[in-house]
Amino acid sequence: MARPTRPLAQLAPAPSPRGVPEATVARLPLYLRALTSLSDRGVATVSSDELAETAGVNSAKLRKDLSYLGSYGTRGVGYEVEFLRHQITREIGLTQDWAVVIIGIGNLGHALANYGGFASRGFRIAALVDADERRSGEEVAGLKVRHSDELEDVIETLNISIAVVATPAHAAQAVCDRVVAAGITSILNFAPAVVQVPEGVELRKVDLSTELQILAYHEQRKNGAALALTAEQAVELAKAVRG
Amino acid sequence: MARPTRPLAQLAPAPSPRGVPEATVARLPLYLRALTSLSDRGVATVSSDELAETAGVNSAKLRKDLSYLGSYGTRGVGYEVEFLRHQITREIGLTQDWAVVIIGIGNLGHALANYGGFASRGFRIAALVDADERRSGEEVAGLKVRHSDELEDVIETLNISIAVVATPAHAAQAVCDRVVAAGITSILNFAPAVVQVPEGVELRKVDLSTELQILAYHEQRKNGAALALTAEQAVELAKAVRG
DNA sequence: GGGCACTTGTGAAGCCATGCACAAAGTTGC
DNA sequence: GCAACTTTGTGCATGGCTTCACAAGTGCCC
Structure with a gap:
C-alpha cells in the first residue's frame, strides 16, 4: 500500500528516451487536467479505465500514451494520482514557469x-x-x-x-x-x-472562425443537405454560366 | 480564355459524392481564406502551387483535398479563383448564414x-x-x-x-x-x-492553455532539456522518496 | 494541325495513429 | 505459498492521411 522507495530505473532513463509522438504530446495537457481534477477530489489512485473516462479518451490509447513517458503504473492497481501528475508536469515542462x-x-x-x-x-x-x-x-x-x-x-x-x-x-x-x-x-x-x-x-x-466553419460543414450535412443544395445549385448555375 | 459554359457533369454529382475526409474539411476554411485574399488582390487564376503557398500547405495535399470536392481546376492553367471560392463556400455551407x-x-x-x-x-x-x-x-x-x-x-x-x-x-x-x-x-x-x-x-x-502547454513542451526540449532535468531530478527525487 | 509546355487529378507507397487483445506483473485472500 | 483476480504495458493489425510521381488533359505557338 505505502509506496516503497521508487526503484532507480525510474530516474535513470531520460524522461522520454525515444521522442514522444506529437499526437501524444497534444493529449498530455488533457491528462494533466484530469489528474488535477482527481487530485482535488482527494482520489489517490486511479486505473487507466477511470482516468481515460475522466479525460474523455480510450483507455488503450491512454496507456500507450503514458508508456511513452515511462512505466509509471502498477499492474493490478493503477496509477498514483499525485505521482503521475508530477511526471506529466515535468515532461511538459511546467515545473518552471x-x-x-x-x-x-x-x-x-x-x-x-x-x-x-x-x-x-x-x-x-x-x-x-x-x-x-x-x-x-x-x-x-x-x-x-x-x-x-x-x-x-x-x-x-x-x-x-x-x-x-x-x-x-x-x-x-x-x-x-x-x-x-x-x-x-x-x-x-x-x-x-x-x-x-x-x-x-x-x-x-x-483560428476561431475556422472552428465554426467546420461545425457549419457538419451541420449542413445533417440538415437534409441534398434538399438545400438543389435550391442552391440554381443560384450557382446562374453564376457559373456567367451571371 | 473565356470559360465556356461549365459541363453538366459539374452540377450533376452531389458536391461530395463520397464523404470528404475530416482532415480535408479542417483545411477548407484555410483555402477559403487564401482564395479570399487572392480575390481581394484581383488575382483571377491560380495554380495549385501558388494557392498552396498562400495557404501554407503542400501542393499535392491541396490538389488531393480539392479533388474530393470535385474536378474544379483546368489542367495546364490552374483554378479560377472566384469559381473555386464559391465552390468551397458552398461545400462548407456558408452560403446561408x-x-x-x-x-x-x-x-x-x-x-x-x-x-x-x-x-x-x-x-x-x-x-x-x-x-x-x-x-x-x-x-x-x-x-x-x-x-x-x-x-x-x-x-x-x-x-x-x-x-x-x-x-x-x-x-x-x-x-x-x-x-x-x-x-x-x-x-x-x-x-x-x-x-x-x-x-x-x-x-x-x-483549450487556450493546452496550446501553450504544447509549446512549453517543445521549448523545454530545445533548451538543453537534459541539463535542466538533471537539476529537476534532484527535486523529484526528494519528493519521490517521500519528502 | 501538330508538337511542346504546363498543370491537374490520382494510383501507389509509406508513415503515423488507433484500438484490440493478451501476456506479464502485481495484489488479495486463504 | 499458492491460486484467483486485477490492471498495466505492448505486439500487431487496421485504417487514415500524406507525399511522391506520373499519366492525362489543356492551352499556346508555330
Missing part, C-alpha cells in the same frame, strides 16, 4: 490577458504590447500596456520565451518576424493569417 | 461577441446569455445579455443552430446538456472541461 508576452491588446488580447487558466498552469503573462500608442500606459489585467516599439526590449529584459500574437491579420507576419529576430522560438498565433517562420521555431495557431 | 448563441459573457465571451471574424464569414451572433443576473440587460457588442433561464427560449425563438460555450469549466456540462435538449447539434466549447454529448451532436473544443 514561462514568461509570456501578448501582442495586440484588442478584444481578444484583453481576454487572454485576463484569462485565469494561464497563470494557474505556470504561464506568467509578463508583458502586454500594442501598436496603438493611445493604448500605451493603459492598465490591463494589472499590467501597463507597452508600445510595440519596445517589443524587442521587453522580450530581452523580461526573459520572455513565448509570444502570443493577437494582432489583426495584416500585422501578424511582421510581428512574428520581429519576435523571432529577438530570439523567441515559440509562438501562439490567433491572427487569421498564414505566417512563415524559420526552421526551429514552433508555431501553433488557433 | 448561421445564428450563434454565446453562453458565458466573461472576458472570453466578451471578446468572442466582439470578434469581427465571425460576422464576415456568415456567422451571426444572435444572442448572448449569462448565468449572472447582474449582467442581464447589459449591452455587449450591440446585444443585450439575456439571463440563462431564457436559454431554451432564445434558441427556439431565434432559430439558433450553433452554441458557443465560454462558461467556467464547472458549468460547461450542464450548459451543453441544456442546449442539446433544446435541439442544438453543434457546439464549440472553450471551457477547459471534458464534456459528453450524445451521438449525432458535433462538439469541437478549443
Whole structure:
C-alpha cells in the first residue's frame, strides 16, 4: 500500500528516451487536467479505465500514451494520482514557469490577458504590447500596456520565451518576424493569417472562425443537405454560366 | 480564355459524392481564406502551387483535398479563383448564414461577441446569455445579455443552430446538456472541461492553455532539456522518496 | 494541325495513429 | 505459498492521411 522507495530505473532513463509522438504530446495537457481534477477530489489512485473516462479518451490509447513517458503504473492497481501528475508536469515542462508576452491588446488580447487558466498552469503573462500608442500606459489585467516599439526590449529584459500574437491579420507576419529576430522560438498565433517562420521555431495557431466553419460543414450535412443544395445549385448555375 | 459554359457533369454529382475526409474539411476554411485574399488582390487564376503557398500547405495535399470536392481546376492553367471560392463556400455551407448563441459573457465571451471574424464569414451572433443576473440587460457588442433561464427560449425563438460555450469549466456540462435538449447539434466549447454529448451532436473544443502547454513542451526540449532535468531530478527525487 | 509546355487529378507507397487483445506483473485472500 | 483476480504495458493489425510521381488533359505557338 505505502509506496516503497521508487526503484532507480525510474530516474535513470531520460524522461522520454525515444521522442514522444506529437499526437501524444497534444493529449498530455488533457491528462494533466484530469489528474488535477482527481487530485482535488482527494482520489489517490486511479486505473487507466477511470482516468481515460475522466479525460474523455480510450483507455488503450491512454496507456500507450503514458508508456511513452515511462512505466509509471502498477499492474493490478493503477496509477498514483499525485505521482503521475508530477511526471506529466515535468515532461511538459511546467515545473518552471514561462514568461509570456501578448501582442495586440484588442478584444481578444484583453481576454487572454485576463484569462485565469494561464497563470494557474505556470504561464506568467509578463508583458502586454500594442501598436496603438493611445493604448500605451493603459492598465490591463494589472499590467501597463507597452508600445510595440519596445517589443524587442521587453522580450530581452523580461526573459520572455513565448509570444502570443493577437494582432489583426495584416500585422501578424511582421510581428512574428520581429519576435523571432529577438530570439523567441515559440509562438501562439490567433491572427487569421498564414505566417512563415524559420526552421526551429514552433508555431501553433488557433483560428476561431475556422472552428465554426467546420461545425457549419457538419451541420449542413445533417440538415437534409441534398434538399438545400438543389435550391442552391440554381443560384450557382446562374453564376457559373456567367451571371 | 473565356470559360465556356461549365459541363453538366459539374452540377450533376452531389458536391461530395463520397464523404470528404475530416482532415480535408479542417483545411477548407484555410483555402477559403487564401482564395479570399487572392480575390481581394484581383488575382483571377491560380495554380495549385501558388494557392498552396498562400495557404501554407503542400501542393499535392491541396490538389488531393480539392479533388474530393470535385474536378474544379483546368489542367495546364490552374483554378479560377472566384469559381473555386464559391465552390468551397458552398461545400462548407456558408452560403446561408448561421445564428450563434454565446453562453458565458466573461472576458472570453466578451471578446468572442466582439470578434469581427465571425460576422464576415456568415456567422451571426444572435444572442448572448449569462448565468449572472447582474449582467442581464447589459449591452455587449450591440446585444443585450439575456439571463440563462431564457436559454431554451432564445434558441427556439431565434432559430439558433450553433452554441458557443465560454462558461467556467464547472458549468460547461450542464450548459451543453441544456442546449442539446433544446435541439442544438453543434457546439464549440472553450471551457477547459471534458464534456459528453450524445451521438449525432458535433462538439469541437478549443483549450487556450493546452496550446501553450504544447509549446512549453517543445521549448523545454530545445533548451538543453537534459541539463535542466538533471537539476529537476534532484527535486523529484526528494519528493519521490517521500519528502 | 501538330508538337511542346504546363498543370491537374490520382494510383501507389509509406508513415503515423488507433484500438484490440493478451501476456506479464502485481495484489488479495486463504 | 499458492491460486484467483486485477490492471498495466505492448505486439500487431487496421485504417487514415500524406507525399511522391506520373499519366492525362489543356492551352499556346508555330
